[in-house]
Amino acid sequence: MTRDDVQRWLDAYVDAWRTYEPAAIAALFSDDVRYAYQPYRDPVVGRDAVVADWLESPDDPGSWEAHYEPYAVDGDRAVAVGTSRYLNPDGTQRTIFYNVWLLRFEPDGRCAEFIEYWREPPSETSDAG
Amino acid sequence: MTPADVQAWLDRYLAAWASYDAAAIGDLFTDDVVYRFHPSDDGFVGREAVVAAWLEPEGDASSRDEAGTWEARYVPFIVAGDRAVAVGWSRYYVDPSRSTVQRVWDNAYLLEFGPDGRCRSFTEFYVPRPADRLDRQPPLVG
Numbered sequence: 001m002t003r004d005d006v007q008r009w010l011d012a013y014v015d016a017w018r019t020y021e022p023a024a025i026a027a028l029f030s031d032d033v034r035y036a037y038q039p040y041r042d043p044v045v046g047r048d049a050v051v052a053d054w055l056e057s058p059d060d061p062g063s064w065e066a067h068y069e070p071y072a073v074d075g076d077r078a079v080a081v082g083t084s085r086y087l088n089p090d091g092t093q094r095t096i097f098y099n100v101w102l103l104r105f106e107p108d109g110r111c112a113e114f115i116e117y118w119r120e121p122p123s124e125t126s127d128a129g
Numbered sequence: 130m131t132p133a134d135v136q137a138w139l140d141r142y143l144a145a146w147a148s149y150d151a152a153a154i155g156d157l158f159t160d161d162v163v164y165r166f167h168p169s170d171d172g173f174v175g176r177e178a179v180v181a182a183w184l185e186p187e188g189d190a191s192s193r194d195e196a197g198t199w200e201a202r203y204v205p206f207i208v209a210g211d212r213a214v215a216v217g218w219s220r221y222y223v224d225p226s227r228s229t230v231q232r233v234w235d236n237a238y239l240l241e242f243g244p245d246g247r248c249r250s251f252t253e254f255y256v257p258r259p260a261d262r263l264d265r266q267p268p269l270v271g
Binding site: 038040041071073077078081096098100102117118121 | 167168169206207208209210212213214216233235236237239254255256257258259262265
């Protein structure tokens, strides 16, 4: 994968998130993808399961904004960083998540492994360390 | 940087953390390093500021992690030119007997290195693990 390939995949991911079109979601992932919402969580396994999981509790269009870009790309691996902002009805920011995605791709450019690290800023939570 | 170079740097990072030796900490970073404990932080700028932040967390040396009460493991997930991303965990125990885990963080470090192998940009993403997942082995890191 090149950096441009990864950026295109990330843009397609955000587009699929916006449309919730099953074919667009499915096109992102390999048959046997492992998709983990946090590093400590058991992954959702398989393309169909990921599509079903995305469709289970969709975010309303207009209620969020997201942008991701590659931080590093090497062979079939990439790491993307970015933010997802969730908005109040008046358009002000409700919360922001800072994310890192660890990605591994198949030769056809579909993602076979997706491990997300996400969190809110420390000021919005009680943890430290 | 090669994966072996990055692993060696991570091992020195953990050794410096354990020793709180100012020279060992300082040797990890370039003069003009930017070090963020969280991606939204402005960050500490410069080697001396980073060493001070390590030695006196929040201005208080007693806030250091007590020897024997924690362990950590980090490995490179990707290395591309002068950039790398390391992943791993830091585990804290209630006391040095290490019989009871207090909490675990799953972390990713975004790293950028200078030509001499010192780190010039460090951004940490740390994710607190829920209490019912403290024993789970995360993927990629044993």
